[in-house]
Amino acid sequence: MKRVYMDHASATPVRKEVIEAMLPYFDEHFGNPSTVYDMGSKIKQVIEEQRAKVAKLIGAKAEEIIFTSSGAEANNLAIKGAALARQKKGKHIIISAIEHHSVLNSARFLERMDFEVTYLQVDENGLVDPKRLSAAIRPETILVSIMHANNEIGTIEPIPELSAICRERGVIFHTDAVATVGNIPVDVNELNVDLLSLSGASLGAPKGVGALYFRDNLRLMPLIHSGIQERGRRGGTENVPAIVALGKASELAAKELPDKVNYARGLRDLLVAGVHERIEQVKYTGHPKKRLPGHASFCIEAIEGEALIFMLNQSGIYANTGSACASKALKTSPVLVAIGIPPDLAQGSVVFTLSSSNTVEEMEYVLEKLPLAVDKLRALSPVWRTKSAA
Amino acid sequence: MKFVENQPSDDTLDLVCRVCPLHLLEPGDKLNCLKKGQVLEVLTDYDGALEDIPNWCQKCGQEFIGIEEDDECYKLYIRKNK
Numbered sequence: 493m494k495r496v497y498m499d500h501a502s503a504t505p506v507r508k509e510v511i512e513a514m515l516p517y518f519d520e521h522f523g524n525p526s527t528v529y530d531m532g533s534k535i536k537q538v539i540e541e542q543r544a545k546v547a548k549l550i551g552a553k554a555e556e557i558i559f560t561s562s563g564a565e566a567n568n569l570a571i572k573g574a575a576l577a578r579q580k581k582g583k584h585i586i587i588s589a590i591e592h593h594s595v596l597n598s599a600r601f602l603e604r605m606d607f608e609v610t611y612l613q614v615d616e617n618g619l620v621d622p623k624r625l626s627a628a629i630r631p632e633t634i635l636v637s638i639m640h641a642n643n644e645i646g647t648i649e650p651i652p653e654l655s656a657i658c659r660e661r662g663v664i665f666h667t668d669a670v671a672t673v674g675n676i677p678v679d680v681n682e683l684n685v686d687l688l689s690l691s692g693a694s695l696g697a698p699k700g701v702g703a704l705y706f707r708d709n710l711r712l713m714p715l716i717h718s719g720i721q722e723r724g725r726r727g728g729t730e731n732v733p734a735i736v737a738l739g740k741a742s743e744l745a746a747k748e749l750p751d752k753v754n755y756a757r758g759l760r761d762l763l764v765a766g767v768h769e770r771i772e773q774v775k776y777t778g779h780p781k782k783r784l785p786g787h788a789s790f791c792i793e794a795i796e797g798e799a800l801i802f803m804l805n806q807s808g809i810y811a812n813t814g815s816a817c818a819s820k821a822l823k824t825s826p827v828l829v830a831i832g833i834p835p836d837l838a839q840g841s842v843v844f845t846l847s848s849s850n851t852v853e854e855m856e857y858v859l860e861k862l863p864l865a866v867d868k869l870r871a872l873s874p875v876w877r878t879k880s881a882a
Numbered sequence: 883m884k885f886v887e888n889q890p891s892d893d894t895l896d897l898v899c900r901v902c903p904l905h906l907l908e909p910g911d912k913l914n915c916l917k918k919g920q921v922l923e924v925l926t927d928y929d930g931a932l933e934d935i936p937n938w939c940q941k942c943g944q945e946f947i948g949i950e951e952d953d954e955c956y957k958l959y960i961r962k963n964k
Contacts, residue, residue, distance in 0.1 A: 577899050580953065720903065
């Protein structure tokens, strides 16, 4: 059966070039980078080369990159690490109401440690209002975290505007860029952020590697205490093959990004137009223009998103109902609730995230199968029957 | 232990929140960027550094000037001798 993978926000296939680059570091170059003999010191040098490649992708300096085990760990280190290092100055932090669980639950953890958290509401497109952020900042605010783009609705936040407010008020600004690095150009200086998280899994590297950018030797309380790895900011012997993979994936992304952006946007527009043409009662969620190029998210009336995903799966089509982490929770998506989608409509959420590996033929195949699946599910739906009769 | 007040410095190395043994590795790198006679300020919240850094200075032939404590951290001052 044909396989059409359209869930690149959950995971990306590891590039062949990336696999080839990382393989020698499992056996031939297996040494510990912290050792002083050449088997170790050469690997330490390789790690520094990868650090420079990741830094280049986001316009940072090599010494501003900390390797982590995932985007989630990078978010944890940014939120908990920055807050704990600054708690003598204040214990108030601000995040948006649509953050990924790794940011949201880090903030909730800090609440247990007597920090106070403000959850900023967003508008119907998922955008954070800079005026609302400005009004929420207090003298004791030490950290603001607003995601660069939302993985469920694709909306890209006005980060330069938001970070400028924080810079002026002396508040550290973090952005979760897991959904954007590798999908759109990301430059830490243009964004004017102090901390930025990224993940290998959304970049063509394997799962289990990520990185945190931190500006100008910013103080961070480590989450993993050990020795000299990552210059004392993140302990534990380095996952060298994964770091090499992230470096290679970053190098490839930097070269291919402009073409990828245009290509993914073209496919996305084709898909969105086709869905609106062939399926009635569909809401395109997220901002219509300020959104990730390969991201199409819908709420389809009178269907269960989960059921639709299984039906598409039977046709070899792989999409998602929301974020990979939250889709199994059988709970209305907090992101869709935050943008004002009624709970019954939010049940019909489906998200397609496209990449360079997708084709026009695949979009046509999906546009053939998706309306059929929706029709089948609606035929079983008492809600739809009532609406149709009315 | 020698305490100082308002000691001027030419550069600062912030090691607050950084773990042992970074306080013995990073000052050497930072001093390499300074000229002979210039002063490095090391910020740390690690108690062990109060003993380790003066000893490290003695071993490396650098001058340990003294310590100042504020609400947030210790400030240790090293003059580059060579």
